[in-house]
Amino acid sequence: MKIKILESAKQDLLEGYAFYEKQKEGLGDYSLNSLFSDIESLHLYAGVHQKFWGFYRMLSKRFSLCNIL
Secondary structure, eight states: OOOOOOHHHHHHHHHHHHHHHHHSTTHHHHHHHHHHHHHHHHHHTTTOSEEETTEEEOOOSSSOHHHHO
């Protein structure tokens, strides 16, 4: 399976990193590591996710705002 990260998603990743890094040093790195791990897992579970606009989509479960509040 070919995984494509849209330019808008790349920008979201950068903005998310900056936001979480401002909250606590190292949290930005943690968020990116968690999200990239989720992206890599798409290779393992290719095709089992819900389709959204013709693309398979997986939402992150390991890192979310709810987990750090």
